[in-house]
Amino acid sequence: MPAPLPTALDHQGLLVQLQHGQEGALKALYDALAGVTYRVCLRMLVSPEDAEEVLQDTFLRLEAQAGRYDPARGTVQTFVLTIAHHLCLERLRARRARPQARDGAVDDPAFDLPAPSPARDPLDQALLGAALRSLPDTDRLLLEGMFFGGYTHAELAARTGLPLGTVKSRLRRALLNLRRRMTP
Structure with missing residues (x-):
């Protein structure tokens, strides 16, 4: 075992x-x-x-x-x-x-x-996946850009064409939604 x-x-x-x-x-x-x-x-x-x-x-x-x-x-x-x-x-x-996108992917x-890794709790992974899928696409993409792309709020605003305040508000709302969904 x-x-x-x-x-x-x-x-x-x-x-x-x-x-x-x-x-x-x-x-x-x-x-x-x-x-x-x-x-x-x-x-x-x-x-x-x-x-x-x-x-x-x-x-x-x-x-x-x-x-x-x-x-x-x-x-x-x-x-x-x-x-x-x-x-x-x-x-x-x-x-x-x-x-850069790997393997020429867009x-x-x-x-x-x-x-998954042996050190990762499968329940946490499932909760995170479900929480991310429940976010609106724009919010999820902004989170990805910030956390995985390393973009600042201003850079995200320029890339998306959204006002800076809107980017900040959406990111804050998305993080709060994730926290709420991940807390038992």
């Missing part, structure tokens, strides 16, 4: 161990969260080499910033993915490049969920 999937509570316990300098805690968190973190980095950066570098930097920064984690603001996975997201944005902005309005 396979080992049970780590839960958010397990991740939180590992982060507390990391905060107290216990050996093995960072490796255990890496083992549990590296798969989903790498897929987010790859989605944003396209380059496997860049994604691997940002993945490593993410866990180095996690070790340095473990004390900043606040369970009231989200899960450990959310904390790690936020670190990765910010590092990807820094890299995208530093090279002034945007991800922009697909469908949101590609990362492939």
Whole structure:
């Protein structure tokens, strides 16, 4: 029988161990969260080499910033993915490049969920997929552009032709809808 999937509570316990300098805690968190973190980095950066570098930097920064984690603001996975997201944005902005469509594909309005990994809760994945599908197409595309494309609000407004205030309002509404749908 396979080992049970780590839960958010397990991740939180590992982060507390990391905060107290216990050996093995960072490796255990890496083992549990590296798969989903790498897929987010790859989605944003396209380059496997860049994604691997940002993945490593993410866990180095996690070790340095473990004390900043606040369970009231989200899960450990959310904390790690936020670190990765910010590092990807820094890299995208530093090279002034945007991800290119892979294999000559055009922009697909469908949101590609990362492939399941042993460290990912299938229920969370199903809830996220359903929540994203329930959003209006424009809101979902704006979220993708912001989180995976690395575009700023102003850049999204220019790309879509929507007023800046509308872009900001739609993104805020979409994030609140996702949070509401993802909270049990």
